[in-house]
Amino acid sequence: MQKITRDVLVEKAVSLLENGSVSCVLGWKKGEFDYDITPAVFESKEELVSDFIFDDFCGANFSKYLVQKTRKVEGKILVFLKPCDTYSFNQLLTEHRFDREKVYAVGIPCEGMVDIGKIKAITGDGISSIVCGDTIKVNTIYDESFDINAKDVLLERCINCKSKKHVAYDELIGEEGEVIESNRFDEVARLEAMTPDERFAFWQNELSKCIRCNACRDVCPACTCEKCVFNNPKSGVENKAPANEFEEKMFHIIRAFHVAGRCTDCGECSRVCPQNIPLHLLNRKFIKDIDSFYGEYQAGAEVGSRAPLVNYTTEDIEPCDVFERGND
Amino acid sequence: MQRIGVFVCWCGSNIAGTVDVVAVAEALKKEPGVVFSANYQYMCSQAGQDLIKQAVKEHNLTGIVVCSCSPRMHEATFRKTAAAAGLNPYMVEIANIREQCSWVHKEMPIGTEKAIILGKAAIAKVNLNVPLTPGESPVTKRALVIGGGIAGIQTALDIADAGFEVDIVEKKPTIGGKMAQLDKTFPTLDCAACILTPKMVDVAQNEKIRIFSYSEVTEVKGFVGNFDVKIKKKARYVKEELCTGCGACTEKCPMKKVPNDFNLNMDTKRAIYIPFAQAVPKVATIDPDYCNMLKNGKCGVCSKVCTAGAIDYTQKDEFIEEKYGAIVVATGFNPISMDKFDEFAYNQSKDVITSLEFERLTNAAGPTAGKLLRPSDGKHPEKIVFVQCVGSRCDACNEKGKEYCSKICCMYTAKHAMLTRDKYPDTDVTVFYIDVRTPGKNFDEFYRRAVEEYGVHYIKGMVGKVSPEGDKLMVQASDLLDNKQLKIEADLVVLAAAIEPDKSARPLATMLTASMDTNDFFTEAHPKLRPVESPTAGVFLSGACQGPKDIPETVAQAGAAASKVIGLLAKDKLTGNPCVAHSNELMCNGCSSCERVCPYGAITYEDKEFRMPDRTTQIRRIAVVNPAVCQGCGCCTVACPSGAMDLKGFASEQIMAEVDAICK
Numbered sequence: 001m002q003k004i005t006r007d008v009l010v011e012k013a014v015s016l017l018e019n020g021s022v023s024c025v026l027g028w029k030k031g032e033f034d035y036d037i038t039p040a041v042f043e044s045k046e047e048l049v050s051d052f053i054f055d056d057f058c059g060a061n062f063s064k065y066l067v068q069k070t071r072k073v074e075g076k077i078l079v080f081l082k083p084c085d086t087y088s089f090n091q092l093l094t095e096h097r098f099d100r101e102k103v104y105a106v107g108i109p110c111e112g113m114v115d116i117g118k119i120k121a122i123t124g125d126g127i128s129s130i131v132c133g134d135t136i137k138v139n140t141i142y143d144e145s146f147d148i149n150a151k152d153v154l155l156e157r158c159i160n161c162k163s164k165k166h167v168a169y170d171e172l173i174g175e176e177g178e179v180i181e182s183n184r185f186d187e188v189a190r191l192e193a194m195t196p197d198e199r200f201a202f203w204q205n206e207l208s209k210c211i212r213c214n215a216c217r218d219v220c221p222a223c224t225c226e227k228c229v230f231n232n233p234k235s236g237v238e239n240k241a242p243a244n245e246f247e248e249k250m251f252h253i254i255r256a257f258h259v260a261g262r263c264t265d266c267g268e269c270s271r272v273c274p275q276n277i278p279l280h281l282l283n284r285k286f287i288k289d290i291d292s293f294y295g296e297y298q299a300g301a302e303v304g305s306r307a308p309l310v311n312y313t314t315e316d317i318e319p320c321d322v323f324e325r326g327n328d
Numbered sequence: 329m330q331r332i333g334v335f336v337c338w339c340g341s342n343i344a345g346t347v348d349v350v351a352v353a354e355a356l357k358k359e360p361g362v363v364f365s366a367n368y369q370y371m372c373s374q375a376g377q378d379l380i381k382q383a384v385k386e387h388n389l390t391g392i393v394v395c396s397c398s399p400r401m402h403e404a405t406f407r408k409t410a411a412a413a414g415l416n417p418y419m420v421e422i423a424n425i426r427e428q429c430s431w432v433h434k435e436m437p438i439g440t441e442k443a444i445i446l447g448k449a450a451i452a453k454v455n456l457n458v459p460l461t462p463g464e465s466p467v468t469k470r471a472l473v474i475g476g477g478i479a480g481i482q483t484a485l486d487i488a489d490a491g492f493e494v495d496i497v498e499k500k501p502t503i504g505g506k507m508a509q510l511d512k513t514f515p516t517l518d519c520a521a522c523i524l525t526p527k528m529v530d531v532a533q534n535e536k537i538r539i540f541s542y543s544e545v546t547e548v549k550g551f552v553g554n555f556d557v558k559i560k561k562k563a564r565y566v567k568e569e570l571c572t573g574c575g576a577c578t579e580k581c582p583m584k585k586v587p588n589d590f591n592l593n594m595d596t597k598r599a600i601y602i603p604f605a606q607a608v609p610k611v612a613t614i615d616p617d618y619c620n621m622l623k624n625g626k627c628g629v630c631s632k633v634c635t636a637g638a639i640d641y642t643q644k645d646e647f648i649e650e651k652y653g654a655i656v657v658a659t660g661f662n663p664i665s666m667d668k669f670d671e672f673a674y675n676q677s678k679d680v681i682t683s684l685e686f687e688r689l690t691n692a693a694g695p696t697a698g699k700l701l702r703p704s705d706g707k708h709p710e711k712i713v714f715v716q717c718v719g720s721r722c723d724a725c726n727e728k729g730k731e732y733c734s735k736i737c738c739m740y741t742a743k744h745a746m747l748t749r750d751k752y753p754d755t756d757v758t759v760f761y762i763d764v765r766t767p768g769k770n771f772d773e774f775y776r777r778a779v780e781e782y783g784v785h786y787i788k789g790m791v792g793k794v795s796p797e798g799d800k801l802m803v804q805a806s807d808l809l810d811n812k813q814l815k816i817e818a819d820l821v822v823l824a825a826a827i828e829p830d831k832s833a834r835p836l837a838t839m840l841t842a843s844m845d846t847n848d849f850f851t852e853a854h855p856k857l858r859p860v861e862s863p864t865a866g867v868f869l870s871g872a873c874q875g876p877k878d879i880p881e882t883v884a885q886a887g888a889a890a891s892k893v894i895g896l897l898a899k900d901k902l903t904g905n906p907c908v909a910h911s912n913e914l915m916c917n918g919c920s921s922c923e924r925v926c927p928y929g930a931i932t933y934e935d936k937e938f939r940m941p942d943r944t945t946q947i948r949r950i951a952v953v954n955p956a957v958c959q960g961c962g963c964c965t966v967a968c969p970s971g972a973m974d975l976k977g978f979a980s981e982q983i984m985a986e987v988d989a990i991c992k
Contacts, residue, residue: 071946095919096933096949225970226917226948235971258969310924310967314838 001111001134001150004173006054009080012106012173013052014045016078022104023075026065028058034130035116039065054080055132059113059155059271063088064221070098077103082110083177084157086168087264087300088221093168094303095262097224107169109177112150112158117276119153122146157267157280160184167301184265188284207248209275216252216269216279222259256282261290261309264300293317330455333364333389334447335380337371337396339426344369346430346439352395356447361455363387372402377409384413391419391454395447397426400854416459418906418977423450445990452989456982460906465956467553467902468653471893472497474545474836475658477505478879479871479886481527483656486890488536492897495538495650496531497545497559499832502607503528505660509590509684511691511698513879514743515774521693525606532608540648541609544832548655548839549929551959552866553902555652563643565614565622566600570638573610577630577639578602586618588695592685594703595695600630600639604693612638654866654893655840657850658886659833661872663825664719668728672718672823677796678704680821683714683737686744690751700752702820705799709819712748713803714741714759715791719826721762730826730847735876737824738765742778744822749782758785758816760805768878787814794821827876841927842867850874860889865959868892907977908958909965911951915972918949922964922973930957931964 013025029040029051037057042048062079066089069077081089086107093100114136120127123138123146131137136153138146162184164177191199217223217230229235230251265287269279290297294308294316308316336353338344349367357365364387368376371394383389392415394406399422407417425443433439471487473480476498484494496503507513508528510520531537540559547558581598588597590604599618602610612630620627621641631639663684666674674680679702681689692698702709716737722729738761745757764786766772778784791805803816829848837844842862843851850869853861860869870889871882896902911922913936923931931951938946951973953964964973965980974980 071948072944095917095921097917097919224917224919225915226972227915227970229971232971262969306924310921312925312927314835 001056001114001132002054003109003111004054006052008173009054009106009108010048010052013042013048013078016104017042017045017048021076022078024069024073025052025078026062026069027080028053028060033127035119035127041069054108056112056114056136056150057116057132058082059268061085061088061219061221061266061268063092064219064224066098066103067092067224070102073102075102078106079103080106080108081166081169082108083164083166084110084162084264084266086166087163087298088266089168089300090303091262091264091300092221092224094300094305095224104171105169107166107172107174109164109174110158112154112161114150114153114158115155115271119148122148122153155267155271156278157265157271162265162298168303185284185288187278187281188288191281191285203249204245206277207252208245209277210248210252211275212251213274215272215274217255219268219272220255220259221264221266221268222262223255252277252279252282256286259283260286261297261307262299263287264298293322330361330391330457331363331387331389332359332361332391332393332451332454333380333383333387334359334362334366334393334395334451335371335376335383336365336367336425336443336447337376337394338367338369339397339430340369343396343426343430343443346433346436347425347443348436348440349395351440352425352443352447355444356393356395356451359448359451361391362393362451364389371396372405377405377412380406380409381413384410384415389415391415391421391457393421393423393447393450393454395423395425395443395450398422398424398428416461418460419454419457421450421454421457423447448992449986449989452985453982456979456985457977460976462906463904463955464901465551465553465904467897467899468555468651469493469897470495470650470652471654471656471897472545472555472557472650472652473656473658473870475505475660475830475871475873476500476503476531476539476541477658477660477871478507478524478527479660479873479882480505480656480658481524481531482883482886483658483868483870483890483893484537485527485530485534486887487656487893487897488534490890490894490898491536492894493536493538495540495559495652497540497543499542499544500603501542501564501601501611501613502603502609503531503539503541504604504606504608506684507879508604508606509592509687509691511687511694512743512747514739515768515770517743517747521606528606528608539609541611542613543648545836545839546647550651551928551957553653553896553899554956555655555866557650557652557655559648559650561646561648563616563645564611565616565619565639565641565643566612567638567640567643568609568611570636571611571634572636572638573602573607573612574636575602575612576633576635577612580629580633582627582629583618583620586615591688591695592682594685594688614639614641654868654896656868656870656889656893657833657836657840657842657862657873658870658889659830659836659873661827661876662830664730664828666718666823666825669718669823671793672715672791672821673794673796673801674823677794677801677821678702679709679796679801679819680794680823682823682825683740683744684825686822687740690744690747700748700755707819708752709755711756711816711818712758712820712822713791713801713816713818714745714757714822714824716741716759716761716824717790717826718823720824730828732826732847732876733765734824734826735765736827736878739768739771739774739878741822741824742766742775742784745784746774746778746782749778749784756785758787758818760787760789760791762788762790768880789814794818827872829873833873840864840867860885860892866896904956905960906955907960907975908955909953909960909962909973909975910955911953911968912972912974913950915970916948916950916968917970917972918951919969920951921967921969922951925963925967927961927963928957928959930954930959 025042031038039060126141129139136148160182163179263283334356353365353367411417423446429439429443470493473496487494543561546560549556577600581600583599587593600614616622688694719729720734766775789806789808793804801818842864868889870886
């Protein structure tokens with residue numbers, strides 16, 4: 001389904017690596033199965049040619065990897081960024097989390113990534129091979145084969161894609177895209193329309209699935225504290241599995257508050273959640289509220305923008321008005 | 329482990345009346361860390377303080393919890409007591425069992441229970457307290473006075489008199505403020521100009537005082553003793569240093585139809601003007617909205633007639649940056665707009681005027697040269713109705729007016745009525761009032777003279793409607809004492825409009841981080857004991873910006889504000905507040921959230937080299953707090969996503985311990 005091929009990207013990476021512009025490449029590498037594509041660091045032409053991959057499973061957003069990588073690597077790092085990834089890239093720059101000088105960013109177009117969960121829902125377990133394309137061809141170890149329309153199994157964040165525009169890059173492959181009017185807040189509106197009891201039941205049901213694997217936190221580009229409170233022995237909540245219903249909810253609600261105003265809605269949290277909890281909905285609720293209280297604000301749309309929650313203007317909404325709306 | 333002493337104060341019967349102080353002392357004795365517990369009638373008294381000092385020595389106390397009144401009242405007292413006993417003053421915590429217990433609860437069991445809980449919270453906090461040492465900062469020995477009315481003038485003169493430099497920033501082209509527009513002043517009926525203008529001249533001639541007229545404060549940074557202020561000097565298109573104030577330009581300017589705001593737009597002025605004869609600085613100003621030269625480049629008459637060569641059509645706004653040790657707010661008041669009061673027909677008839685407009689009509693320098701004439705036809709009014717409390721003392725639900733009493737209207741209306749009867753004995757004067765409030769010195773005598781000697785008709789009741797009929801005004805009102813409806817035919821109706829703080833006050837309060845009440849009056853640090861200080865250190869209040877005031881009261885407060893400023897500027901160094909923010913560099917990720925929310929600009933960043941566990945080094949950006957600039961507001965601690973920022977004396981850990989103690 002992707003319009004550009006891995007060969008174009010490999011060629012670009014090899015040429016930049018060989019002429020010394022960059023010292024390593026952040027890209028996608030084949031995993032154990034066709035569908036579990038893994039982020040990887042490539043340091044040679046050989047590695048790139050044999051292992052680099054770009055297909056409909058390359059959802060991983062590399063922006064966060066730059067925080068640690070730029071500190072350790074001499075020279076520049078080549079990073080491939082899909083449009084949604086560039087928002088995280090900018091947001092991290094706004095927060096001074098890496099040195100822009102140490103990165104060579106190549107913007108690449110994206111036609112939407114697919115959700116292996118949705119494919120498995122059709123095929124069942126035991127997938128032996130997947131061939132990407134507009135029609136995805138899946139074979140299983142039970143000698144079954146499936147033809148699936150890629151558009152039917154897109155990741156939630158791609159169905160509700162907010163932008164095909166790269167907001168940051170040094171070089172762009174393909175054409176400049178546009179910001180898209182998405183329906184990404186429809187689901188939030190549906191939750192808002194519920195009674196408090198219904199909403200509580202909805203989240204209780206979702207969040208009780210959480211196994212506290214911390215994948216959402218580890219992948220989140222807004223979660224880049226030097227020491228996470230959930231890893232800090234002094235905090236009293238270190239590496240703790242939820243002991244009761246209350247704690248189940250608290251982890252995710254605390255995290256949603258933590259990234260409020262900084263979350264670019266990249267959707268990585270929901271993509272990596274092994275329990276398929278729609279975590280992005282918590283973040284989108286905050287984004288929706290911030291938009292309605294302070295005017296539309298897209299985190300990461302530009303570097304250095306002052307997020308409404310860490311800014312003050314005399315036009316800011318009064319706390320009592322926020323309270324009133326909460327009662328509506 | 330701390331060794332904590334608990335001291336429960338009775339505050340006479342203030343606390344002991346509703347809180348069982350003995351039970352509180354007993355209960356708190358069992359808390360972790362507490363080694364001594366006592367109660368006493370007045371802990372703040374010398375004997376009470378001695379009790380604390382003695383206990384510190386006898387029981388080797390390391391921390392003190394005083395269960396008493398608000399820390400705003402006596403925290404400083406007990407910190408001094410601790411210091412005298414050899415303890416660090418920041419090892420003292422106050423549990424407020426007066427304002428938060430005995431004064432808000434009526435039943436002893438409830439008050440006692442809550443007092444014990446608050447005591448436990450304070451003990452939990454002291455267990456985590458560490459000794460703190462305040463830093464010092466220098467004092468810039470110059471004051472800024474914002475507003476050049478009588479309040480600002482008096483404050484500036486008094487500060488300058490003590491030998492300190494003062495700058496006055498006034499947004500109008502001249503200082504003088506509202507008092508310059510008045511005719512006579514109650515209760516002695518001196519001419520306002522006669523007593524004000526000498527003071528204005530004193531200001532102009534005082535070497536210690538600079539006047540920035542036609543200027544506004546646009547930015548305030550820093551803190552007590554060290555404010556950095558940006559002042560915008562608006563372009564007046566006249567070089568102040570060259571203009572002699574001869575007035576030739578103001579006579580020759582062909583643009584004659586400029587509304588004269590000094591006379592409340594009841595007559596016109598030229599596009600180049602000097603507001604009034606005794607203006608200070610006596611410098612012309614061009615109104616760019618009306619000047620033909622500035623609008624379309626055609627004219628230039630003023631430039632031709634100016635022998636001093638002072639006209640400069642290319643002048644631009646100028647920004648001045650200056651350092652100050654103290655700031656006095658003297659932004660004053662304005663009458664409220666009468667637009668919403670349709671019942672009084674203010675916008676329908678020229679002969680319905682406000683009291684300030686009446687002042688101009690009776691002022692010798694006003695639009696009628698002091699003759700009391702109707703604005704509509706210039707005739708002498710034979711019947712005048714004064715309406716008091718227009719927009720004052722309104723219901724909270726009434727969106728038109730203000731809930732408060734504007735305080736000055738009763739007296740100036742009595743003055744207007746009396747002066748009218750004195751000058752024009754043929755004029756019939758009626759005053760409608762809700763109450764007559766005359767509590768100042770010689771005020772009631774003044775009002776009674778208006779009634780008894782000058783024959784002013786005072787009628788208790790409110791005017792319901794004023795309607796223009798022909799060249800008369802029909803006034804419908806109720807007489808509450810006679811319980812009847814009245815219809816009076818009047819020639820002139822004068823509305824005692826409520827007064828409100830100047831519109832510039834709110835944005836200024838934001839710049840100064842000074843607090844305001846719901847009516848936009850500046851809040852004082854303590855309504856009784858610190859009436860001229862704002863809660864923001866180094867910011868002082870003078871005049872009507874703090875609440876409605878007459879001239880004697882304004883001048884008294886102006887002097888009081890000056891004395892506070894002098895007390896501050898006389899110090900060479902200020903002891904800082906040690907309860908400032910600090911960043912844990914191991915946790916800080918340099919994201920800049922704290923810097924963005926810091927109202928004082930106290931946070932900067934540096935790249936620091938860290939040695940990592942694997943023996944490599946990493947350079948990381950981390951936040952650094954300047955303790956001299958930090959005011960300990962704690963915004964950064966909330967904004968910090970990593971929990972790296974914390975406040976000394978109010979650490980998150982301490983606050984959580986307090987919450988835990990309360991919830992236990």
